Amino acid sequence: MSLTDFTAPWWFLLLLAVAALVAGYVLVQKTRRRRTLRFTNLELLERVAPKRQNTLRHIPAAALVLALVLLTIAMAGPTAEQRIPRNRATVLLVIDVSLSMEATDVAPTRLDAAKVAAKSFAQGLTPGVNLGLITFAGTATVLVAPTTDRAGVGKAIDNLKLAQSTATGEAIYAALQSIDGFSSVVSGPEGPPPARIVLMSDGKQTIPTESEDDPRGSFTAARAAAERDIPITTISFGTDDGVVEIEGRTQSVAVDDAAMEEIATLSGGDFYKAATAEQLRKVYDTLGEQIGYEIKRADASRPWLILGTILALLSAAGSLVFSQRLP
Template identity: 30%
Template sequence: MGFQWPLALLALLVVPALAGAYVWQLRRRRRRAVRYSSVALIRAAAPRRAAWKRHAPIALLLGALALLGLAAARPQVRADVPVSRSAIILALDVSGSMCSTDVEPNRLSAAQAAVREFVQAQDATTSIGLVLFSGFAQVAVAPTTEREPLTRAIDSLTTGRGTTIGAAILKSVDAIAEINPAVEPADPTAALGNDDAEAPGPARPPVRAEGDFAPEIVVLLTDGANTSGIEPVEAAQMAGERGVRVYPIGFGTRDPASMVCTPAQAAGQGTSGWGSAGGPGGRSFLVADEPTLREVAEVTGGEYFAAADADRLQEVLRDLPRTVAIQQREVEVSVGLVGLAVLLVGAGVWAAARWTAFPS
């Protein structure tokens, strides 16, 4: 157990102080007691009750004060929580290669349908954020339980040049840091996603202990290889230091077909998209870089999934909550302690009325 406000535990000193004052008062009463010649007469006149019953009300009150003192320090315990009580960041590749028609009607349309279904299938209490990346990465929708802004953003995806997987990981970490103060933001210069960004400094000591994960996760869907910016594995190391797990999904076949975007997806570039499978940049950039994605998963404590077609992608996303069903997080128990303290106060009042009141 840990405490957010440990100094508040000093309030517990009130409990022994009051207990000592109570004992002192009892002894003082005994010294001042009037001595009667007949002890038997006093015993006959006094109501019969166990000695402990006289002290029960004050003991219950002191117990309630002790619980309130603990609650003031905001105690936290490590507990397993379902993924539905955390947040999921969806990092989606919207590079031009997502227009490849090896997955009908094209990769981007299939991904849109699968991700839309995934979002709608989640529990209403699950926060979901959306990060989009091509030549740069951006947080399109901050983590939210509202589904309308997410579906609207998914339905209006447009493609761009380049694939900055590393920058997408760091942007996702930043999105998590906004809702979880225990997660430090990533290096802002490394998240720029361009070659002019300064290289990150020496690696810092891990912020979290090994195996200690944040409850939030990143689901990274990409069909290609990193083309610029920070390397994915380097970005994954930064995410791993912060306890953020990344679950990469390599989408598409190993034989990209011609790339045909819809007018909306091409964003004014024409329905032929960004070129063909053998266009500039080389064919390697049009196929998911599985070795790198597997290493990203391993470094962060996540898991890699391959999805060659739309059906497999929907299956992966559908099973993902069960893959990450249980996570650990700090859960504050102050409310429970306050509730127990209220019960003790009520019990003390009842005991005082029943055991210390003299019969009429």
């Protein structure tokens, strides 16, 4: 701990007064001892100032000095890093509802497992976080604009329906647009609240068909998010063994980890892989901790104040017991 960890370090100048009190106390004790030694009767000296009493009577004074030191530290305003709930933030939860989410490689299905985990994530976020919900398949749909109402988000998650195709880039652009609209309304003197996109998908982009670097592709959208300082946390959900029945034909729907990781990298976000419902739940729990809380330096003077006060009271009580007067 250094002086920079205190909000008012100049209060430490009071320690000079404490040191002066200690010096004065020592001087008084030496003077008192010299006066006592003037007695020539050693038996009477032992009765007046026994050695055991001389030792014990210093305890209240020592406790008082320590109490003054602790109270001085408290007044100097010590701070410490503390985990504090965010009071303003915007999160867009973007969920893939393409037909590949019907695969049963994650029981009971990818979509059902995703619903459970996403609802848990929404309910666990701290109250100060505004959460929105977007789903995407061939197009992106804003189901819930950013809000602190978790009930509406949970109900929308329960009603998720599957559709064809995977337009990942469109989903990211829809999230960015939703964040911009919300930020323009709630922006204050400190600027808009920090924002993040949480993108969960199990497959490769199919719209546009050219590449992820297409003007409306997922990689281009990720770069646009980076320019606005909005990181994208991606969750690649599923396994390489997933299959679905589409129009009577069995099709492989393996996850595309590489594309999801690249989206996170381009946007300055984080990449997670979840191959089971339990892994997905743990990923969402981790994100809830990261998004819902922040580490800040906050006031930490209370423990010092409590200890200082207790020691001052003990000092007063001890002085009455050992020396019959306040030190």
